[in-house]
Amino acid sequence: MTQASAQHRAHFDFSISFANGGGMSGEGFRLDLPRPDLSAEEIGVLLVRHLGLALVRDVDLRGLRIVEETHRGSRGADAAAPGVDRVIDLSHPIEAGMITYPGLPAPAITPHLTREDSREKYAPGTEFAMDIITMIGNTGTYLDAPYHRYADGGDLASLDLNTLVGIPAEVFHLRDSWSADRRGIEAVTLADRELAGSAVLLDTGWSSRFGTPEYAAGAPFLTEGGARFLVDVGVRIVGIDSLNIDDTESGGARPAHSILLAAGVHVVEHLTNLDTVPAHGARFTAAPPAVRGFGTFPVRAFATTSESH
Incomplete structure (x- = not known):
């Protein structure tokens, strides 16, 4: 992960008290951060927002550590910022012989028209490959x-x-x-x-x-x-x-x-x-x-x- 795209999370224990009485606590909590230089007070605000709490009086964070770590979906941490679109491929490539699911047949790829044979059908210097793939629908992604x-x-x-x-x-x-x-x-x-x-x-x-x-x-x-x-x-x-x-x-x-x-x-x-x-x-x-x-x-x-x- 590059420095520009690095993500960070806070690790801590906490205690929260409410203005109208009562409180709550948690151990080993992890919270996504929009940037790594947040203060404990700012992280406390993010925690309250993530938990959807109202009428909070005090937030006490203990053992606070900020770690470079992929975000897990905490509310309020991933506000969209203007930028350029990036495309992320989420598919497994398909190739002959690959096994996707045990017991299902692997895809087979065979030539219909080879480049060598195509040279007889097209103008000099022009060639094509045409292949046949045989596979079950449950292949790859x-x-x-x-x-x-x-x-x-x-x-x-x-x-x-x-x-x-x-x-x-x-x-x-x-x-x-x-x-x-x-x-x-x-x-x-x-x-x-x-x-x-x-x-x-x-x-x-x-x-x-x-x-x-x-x-x-x-x-x-x-x-x-x-x-x-x-x-x-x-x-x-x-x-x-x-x-x-x-x-x-x-x-x-x-x-x-x-x-x-x-x-x-x-x-x-x-x-x-x-x-x-x-x-x-x-x-x-x-x-x-x-x-x-x-x-x-x-x-x-x-x-x-x-x-x-």
Whole structure:
């Protein structure tokens, strides 16, 4: 991370007292900072704003440390600044023989017309290559349409581009929020933001294992309660950088797919590079080709964000 784009968080314990009586405290709290040179008083104000508190009398921060660390989505820290647009690629490249999901066939790429053969068909000095790719729709970074789960659901050709292009992104940086014995992402983890109309992107860090045997087991996922919550608040897209939006190790049930796709919420799986996307302020695009009678296809998923000068 360059000095210009470095992000910082404050680590501290705190006690808060209220003007009308009572108080609250916390240990090991972490808070995103808009810049690293904030005073303890300014960080206290950010904390109150992040927690949505009223009638606060005093804020006492203890053991305050400011650390260079990627933002996780604290309210008030990521105010947009004017700058130039940056495009962040969130897709795994597709190549012959790659394994996306264990048990599914790898793509095969074969020539239809080689450059050598094309020289006989075109003017001197002009040549082309035309290749054939054979692959399952669940290859690389791909989007699920309702037809993937439901026979009467909309196929890829039916999807409205307005729900796929330039959608406000809310990225939940969860790399330190799950463990091997608690892999499910619950509704309560996603409840601190306004998410209506957004693309909710779940950054678990699991994409670092993509293409290895370790990618296939123990992956984080969205719980049934988390999926119901996201439908209830009106999100448009849910994406994850993991093996599956569901827990593939709990039998054949797929509650997250079932709930999201029944509500017309697009699902994008096998994302990557989500750690480079800010928690707020970016826009997400993941548009598949308009194939009739097809429910899943690779996308070139990307985020656009503004970088200050």
